[in-house]
Amino acid sequence: MSELVFPAGFLWGTAVSAHQTEGGNSNSDWWEWELRPGTPCAEPSGTAIDQYNRYESDVALLAGLGFNTYRFSVEWARVEPSEGVFDETQLEHYRRMVGAVRKNKLVPMVTLNHFTLPSWVAKKGGWLADATPALFERYVRRVVEALGDSVDWYNPINEAGVVAFGGYMGGLGFPPGTHGLANWKRAAQGLIAGHKRARVAIKELRPSARVGQVHSMQEWEANAGGRAAMEYARRNSEDIYLEASRDDDYVGVNTYSRVLLEMPRLAGWPAKVALAVGPIERFVVARMVAGRASGGFAVDPRPGIRRTQMGYEFRPEAVAATVRRVAELLPGKPIVVAEHGVATNDDAERIEFITGGLKALHPLIGEGIPLRGYVHWSAFDNFEWNLGYSMKFGLIAVDRETQERRPKPSARFLGEVARTNKLIVPDFDADTRDVASGVHETC
Ligand code: BGC
Numbered sequence: 001m002s003e004l005v006f007p008a009g010f011l012w013g014t015a016v017s018a019h020q021t022e023g024g025n026s027n028s029d030w031w032e033w034e035l036r037p038g039t040p041c042a043e044p045s046g047t048a049i050d051q052y053n054r055y056e057s058d059v060a061l062l063a064g065l066g067f068n069t070y071r072f073s074v075e076w077a078r079v080e081p082s083e084g085v086f087d088e089t090q091l092e093h094y095r096r097m098v099g100a101v102r103k104n105k106l107v108p109m110v111t112l113n114h115f116t117l118p119s120w121v122a123k124k125g126g127w128l129a130d131a132t133p134a135l136f137e138r139y140v141r142r143v144v145e146a147l148g149d150s151v152d153w154y155n156p157i158n159e160a161g162v163v164a165f166g167g168y169m170g171g172l173g174f175p176p177g178t179h180g181l182a183n184w185k186r187a188a189q190g191l192i193a194g195h196k197r198a199r200v201a202i203k204e205l206r207p208s209a210r211v212g213q214v215h216s217m218q219e220w221e222a223n224a225g226g227r228a229a230m231e232y233a234r235r236n237s238e239d240i241y242l243e244a245s246r247d248d249d250y251v252g253v254n255t256y257s258r259v260l261l262e263m264p265r266l267a268g269w270p271a272k273v274a275l276a277v278g279p280i281e282r283f284v285v286a287r288m289v290a291g292r293a294s295g296g297f298a299v300d301p302r303p304g305i306r307r308t309q310m311g312y313e314f315r316p317e318a319v320a321a322t323v324r325r326v327a328e329l330l331p332g333k334p335i336v337v338a339e340h341g342v343a344t345n346d347d348a349e350r351i352e353f354i355t356g357g358l359k360a361l362h363p364l365i366g367e368g369i370p371l372r373g374y375v376h377w378s379a380f381d382n383f384e385w386n387l388g389y390s391m392k393f394g395l396i397a398v399d400r401e402t403q404e405r406r407p408k409p410s411a412r413f414l415g416e417v418a419r420t421n422k423l424i425v426p427d428f429d430a431d432t433r434d435v436a437s438g439v440h441e442t443c
Contacts, residue, residue: 004362004423011107011373012418013069014062014395015339016051017114017158018078020382023048028077029122030115030385033175040173042388049380049398052093056100061396061405062379063104065415070101071338071375073111073158077118080139091146098150109153109338109375111214112140112198115163115174115385126176127190128168128183137197144205152209155252155338156198159216160191161237171289173386181282184236192244199248213245214252214338217325218259219318226261228272232281233261233288242329250372251326252338255319257312260300309343309391316342316356320364327369334370337361341377343384343391350395350410358423376414380405 019025024047034044051058059070078090101108113136117126121135140156157163166172169184199211217238222230245251263271274280300307306314319340326335342353358374365371381394389400395411398404417423 001427002425004358004425006362006421006423007365008421010421011069011109011336011375012067012414012421013071013107013109013373013375014067014379014414015071015109015375015377016073016379016382017111018073018075019045019048019114019116020378020384021049021072021380022052022075023050024052025075025077025116027081027119028075028116029119029126029175032119032122033177039386040177041386042390045383047400048383049400050403051380054403055097058380058405059101059104059106061407063106065395065407065411066417066419067106067415068418069107069109069373069375070379071109071111071155072097072101073114074143075116076113076121076136076139077116079143080118082118083120083135084138086142091142094143095146095150098147102150107153108151109155109336110147110151111155111158112143113156113194114158122176126167127163127187127194128178129190132190133193133197136194137201140198141201141205144202144209149206149208151206153250154202154209154211155214156195156202156211157191158214159254160188160195160213161241162216164188164191165237169285169289181285184285188236188240192241195244196247210249210334212248212250212252212336213241214254215241215245215326216254217322218255218257219315219321220259220261222261223263223265225263225265225271228269228275229263229284229288230259230261232275232284233259239329242326245330245333248333250334250336251330252336253319253322253326254339254377255322255337256310256339256341257300257308258315258318258321260302260313309345310387314342314349314353316340316353317360319357320360323361323364323369323371327364332370334372336373336375337371338375339377340374341393343393345392347408347410350408351413354410354414354417355423355425358417359425362423 019030025031034041074094080086098108164184164187166174168178168187170179195213202209202211220230220234274284300313308314323335340357342350344350378393380396381392381398384391397406397408
């Protein structure tokens with residue numbers, strides 16, 4: 001039996017988002033999307049897991065399990081229900097929520113936009129509209145003013161790359177459901193502009209707060225034929241956003257799996273040429289989207305591989321590849337794993353997934369990569385966007401009839417890792433290193 005000890009002050013958390021857990025987010029684009037005729041959504045979010053009303057007992061439960069961090073989001077659609085009208089009772093709600101998190105000795109890690117938009121912003125064109133970055137900044141200012149100095153970790157926009165690809169390229173069936181390259185690229189620019197404006201605003205109001213983007217990242221692999229397509233996909237779904245993180249205080253990494261792009265050898269250089277030429281680029285990208293419509297790039301077509309409920313390859317260690325890549329692209333930038341998790345009905349698999357991820361991450365700290373924390377997706381089983389409630393990502397099960405919470409063995413397992421700041425690995429055969437004395441500067 002071996003012990004993997006993590007540095008003092010390591011953030012051990014769980015994550016959720018407002019729309020996926022609060023319930024009744026009826027003033028948002030997603031709510032309308034879920035209910036519209038012909039919706040691609042399996043079911044509506046409805047009351048979700050009623051975290052809007054149950055946050056106090058939820059955060060107490062998480063603290064009792066051993067965690068020290070809670071990542072959640074503030075809902076723009078509630079705070080600014082119509083243009084320029086800010087609802088003080090909603091701001092007060094989030095102030096109280098942050099208060100409850102802190103009272104339970106959890107570090108609040110606050111996302112200001114997790115996929116959803118107020119309906120009125122969506123009607124203007126969402127992230128395609130020129131006005132949206134400035135509107136977002138105005139909302140961010142109000143929230144940061146309201147939360148005062150009780151929040152030290154902000155993430156303005158969760159996974160801008162997923163929003164642009166999923167909603168505007170038509171890659172995931174997210175709202176607003178536009179298609180095509182021009183929309184994809186335009187939305188990406190809007191999201192990046194929104195992030196940058198929000199960062200400047202937060203730093204102006206709270207210079208000591210840490211502000212960072214949270215990126216959806218894959219471990220990528222390709223054969224010679226698939227290399228050009230891989231580089232294209234990675235550039236447009238990750239790199240352009242990572243470049244916009246250069247001035248951030250930290251980088252959040254969300255990783256669930258690996259993507260393998262295998263194409264016939266001949267596709268290598270012709271694909272490179274093709275992707276450099278506008279109309280051909282459109283054609284190749286349309287093929288990429290069509291082939292992977294249900295899970296973006298992440299659904300692996302290989303037969304016979306071990307998969308999660310989402311169809312992704314079961315590959316917990318992918319997170320170490322993405323953290324390493326961020327460390328290479330942005331040397332010295334503090335990194336937080338802001339999401340890592342697995343959809344499964346078999347909770348033993350979740351423990352295996354967490355163990356695999358942490359075992360792969362631990363040596364990176366010893367190498368000097370400034371990894372500051374591990375936040376698991378998700379605290380609770382919740383609304384998995386267009387796939388509804390069937391995807392079980394939670395450490396804690398929720399009976400949606402009674403809203404009763406039942407921690408699974410994985411919740412106790414990861415909670416214990418968090419409480420003791422170490423992972424006990426039975427029959428551990430690789431090199432063991434205590435990285436408790438590793439790089440410690442705070443970010
Ligand atoms: C998102 C979450 C989502 C999770 C699992 C991430 O891309 O931030 O909202 O539930 O992945 O699919």
